[in-house]
Amino acid sequence: MRLEPIAAPGFARRVLPPLVALGATTLAGAALARFAGADAFAALGLIAKGALGTKFALMETLNRATPLIFAGLSVAVAFRARLWNIGAEAQLYAGALVTVLLGTGILPLPSPLLIPVLALAAILAGAVLLIVPAMLKLRLGVDEVVTTLLVNFIMLLIVSMLLEGPLKDPMGMGWPKSAPLVHEARLPRILPGLRLHWGFGLAVIAAFAVWIIDRRTVAGFEMRAVGAGEAAARFAGIRVPRVVLRTAALSGGLAALAGFSEVAGLKGNLTLDLSPGYGYTGIVVAMLAALNPFGVVLAALFVAAVFVGADSMSRAAGVPTYIADMLLAFALLAMVLALTMTRYRLRRA
Amino acid sequence: MSEIVEILASASLWIAMVRIASPLIFATLGELICERAGVLNLGIEGIMVAGAFSGWLAAYAGMGLWPAVAVACLTGMGFGLLHAGLTVLFGLSQHVVGIGITLLATSSSYFAYRVALPEVASPPKIEAFQNWPVPVLSQITLIGPAFFDQTPMTYLAFGLAGLVSWLLARTPLGLALRAVGENPAAVDAQGLSVAWLRSGAVIAGSGLMAMGGAFLTLSAFNSFFFGMVNGRGWICIALVVFGAWRPGKALAGALLFAGFDALQIRLQQTTLGADLPYQIFLMLPYLLSILALVLSSRRASVPAALMRPFRKGER
Numbered sequence: 095m096r097l098e099p100i101a102a103p104g105f106a107r108r109v110l111p112p113l114v115a116l117g118a119t120t121l122a123g124a125a126l127a128r129f130a131g132a133d134a135f136a137a138l139g140l141i142a143k144g145a146l147g148t149k150f151a152l153m154e155t156l157n158r159a160t161p162l163i164f165a166g167l168s169v170a171v172a173f174r175a176r177l178w179n180i181g182a183e184a185q186l187y188a189g190a191l192v193t194v195l196l197g198t199g200i201l202p203l204p205s206p207l208l209i210p211v212l213a214l215a216a217i218l219a220g221a222v223l224l225i226v227p228a229m230l231k232l233r234l235g236v237d238e239v240v241t242t243l244l245v246n247f248i249m250l251l252i253v254s255m256l257l258e259g260p261l262k263d264p265m266g267m268g269w270p271k272s273a274p275l276v277h278e279a280r281l282p283r284i285l286p287g288l289r290l291h292w293g294f295g296l297a298v299i300a301a302f303a304v305w306i307i308d309r310r311t312v313a314g315f316e317m318r319a320v321g322a323g324e325a326a327a328r329f330a331g332i333r334v335p336r337v338v339l340r341t342a343a344l345s346g347g348l349a350a351l352a353g354f355s356e357v358a359g360l361k362g363n364l365t366l367d368l369s370p371g372y373g374y375t376g377i378v379v380a381m382l383a384a385l386n387p388f389g390v391v392l393a394a395l396f397v398a399a400v401f402v403g404a405d406s407m408s409r410a411a412g413v414p415t416y417i418a419d420m421l422l423a424f425a426l427l428a429m430v431l432a433l434t435m436t437r438y439r440l441r442r443a
Numbered sequence: 444m445s446e447i448v449e450i451l452a453s454a455s456l457w458i459a460m461v462r463i464a465s466p467l468i469f470a471t472l473g474e475l476i477c478e479r480a481g482v483l484n485l486g487i488e489g490i491m492v493a494g495a496f497s498g499w500l501a502a503y504a505g506m507g508l509w510p511a512v513a514v515a516c517l518t519g520m521g522f523g524l525l526h527a528g529l530t531v532l533f534g535l536s537q538h539v540v541g542i543g544i545t546l547l548a549t550s551s552s553y554f555a556y557r558v559a560l561p562e563v564a565s566p567p568k569i570e571a572f573q574n575w576p577v578p579v580l581s582q583i584t585l586i587g588p589a590f591f592d593q594t595p596m597t598y599l600a601f602g603l604a605g606l607v608s609w610l611l612a613r614t615p616l617g618l619a620l621r622a623v624g625e626n627p628a629a630v631d632a633q634g635l636s637v638a639w640l641r642s643g644a645v646i647a648g649s650g651l652m653a654m655g656g657a658f659l660t661l662s663a664f665n666s667f668f669f670g671m672v673n674g675r676g677w678i679c680i681a682l683v684v685f686g687a688w689r690p691g692k693a694l695a696g697a698l699l700f701a702g703f704d705a706l707q708i709r710l711q712q713t714t715l716g717a718d719l720p721y722q723i724f725l726m727l728p729y730l731l732s733i734l735a736l737v738l739s740s741r742r743a744s745v746p747a748a749l750m751r752p753f754r755k756g757e758r
Contacts, residue, residue, distance in 0.1 A: 180542075259720060423544075434534070
């Protein structure tokens with residue numbers, strides 16, 4: 095068997111495979127719930143209700159989507175230029191760390207100044223953290239998949255060390271957590287009375303910004319050109335190393351904003367469980383979105399809904415919460431396969 | 444200083460080194476086979492979890508230990524089949540499929556564990572492999588207890604390293620596998636099937652990764668718990684690069700890494716460890732991995748067609 099490209103895929107060709115993938119994911123969810131001894135379709139209903147059914151659930155889903163949008167954008171930007179950044183988790187913590195370092199009282203600034211300063215400092219930290227592996231790749235040919243992955247482990251240990259050492263909250267009853275941010279450093283809520291914070295707004299703005307950079311600027315064109323083919327890009331006069339470093343700065347900065355927004359918008363301090371793997375889930379989000387910035391927003395909402403809904407369903411129906419991760423993995427594999435099937439057909443050799 | 448000398452002279456350090464290296468050897472060999480055939484398998488971390496879980500479950504359900512190892516291996520091969528289908532047959536991105544498989548294998552193991560044992564506080568234990576001291580050889584000072592008084596799975600790991608090395612370097616199958624990772628079009632022109640060779644390599648390699656995971660539950664910890672693989676799979680990917688895609692060097696790399704890991708645990712208990720935060724020691728293996736990659740980066744031994752899907756007729 096072999097794949098054969100389809101010259102001009104029709105409407106059905108472009109729409110059916112992704113729909114089949116979504117349907118198959120839903121069926122897989124039902125089968126898993128059944129396997130765990132619950133009523134299959136009742137469990138799926140509980141997931142939907144738990145994610146979107148009440149105002150509180152909806153706000154929870156939007157809040158959960160916020161770091162996923164940033165992480166998904168970070169991965170999408172990098173993967174488009176074929177910079178395999180698997181280190182969004184570390185960049186997220188770098189952003190969170192800087193936010194806490196500068197946001198707990200060192201800078202006596204009013205809110206309208208302090209918040210942008212913290213965000214920029216976080217971006218800078220995340221950018222540096224990815225520029226180093228990018229430099230190693232450019233100068234020495236060190237594979238960035240491995241280096242960025244390993245940096246995730248190192249970064250978590252650094253955070254753990256600081257939270258048990260110099261950053262430990264003296265009022266924290268011995269828990270390894272940082273002191274709370276000063277009031278001026280906190281992101282306000284979008285609507286009074288609702289738990290949704292401005293981190294979500296910032297994430298949506300970031301998606302627009304990435305779209306504009308991607309489609310309307312020379313820098314974005316160069317990034318896509320490098321992703322499409324390095325040799326051709328070089329031949330066209332694009333300075334590939336510079337583009338790779340610029341991509342690294344943008345990608346690392348976006349991931350760091352996830353950490354900034356979680357600390358300044360949601361939690362108010364830094365703990366070692368700030369992120370339950372948002373950096374890794376960002377890869378799933380970016381791929382589900384086919385690396386499209388607006389797609390990232392939708393995919394992050396979908397993924398957040400699955401997580402929040404599965405948490406709530408798990409409490410009600412007794413199906414383990416790991417069903418959420420399984421469904422996402424299934425959706426990821428089914429969707430990349432479906433996207434290929436919109437352009438190719440399988441033929442006997 | 445005398446404390447460090449004392450640690451280096453103690454048999455327990457070298458025993459721990461070989462024990463820590465064993466699962467890494469299995470999984471590194473598995474990854475190496477995949478990569479020599481031109482497929483990067485980022486599913487390794489999850490496949491190790493699935494191997495650890497399925498091996499443990501089989502033993503917990505009353506199967507013998509060797510059949511449990513076989514169950515783990517078959518589970519890994521199943522995920523390998525999925526990986527091969529998506530990356531070799533459909534030519535999908537090896538990064539994305541690998542990460543998807545890591546997520547799928549990890550979460551399905553955890554899901555199945557929770558479904559099988561909904562309310563357990565401490566993970567149930569099994570009767571794990573016992574040490575098999577090799578007569579005479581295990582009496583040698585330091586080397587004896589380290590290399591010849593281990594569980595049979597450790598001996599299997601070292602044996603497999605020799606087997607894979609021989610297979611790749613000395614057999615027609617090994618030649619075909621190496622060629623498919625360097626120049627698949629040439630292999631195709633020879634009338635051999637690129638798809639079958641690559642798929643076979645990914646499936647066999649994934650089986651070895653799962654056996655590495657099974658070592659953790661059946662030989663090292665005698666129970667299954669969440670997060671027990673803890674990045675070992677990613678370390679193995681670094682070890683393949685460090686070993687320049689050669690089984691012998693990868694084995695040496697695994698021992699070196701494990702040696703540092705065993706050393707850092709012991710350094711934590713010295714006067715040096717009292718002064719420094721323990722996280723510094725835990726960081727050392729990862730930092731050394733990166734350093735090793737930087738130092739070995741100049742060697743151009745990476746398989747030329749690694750991560751390049753092969754589509755017949757396309758150039």
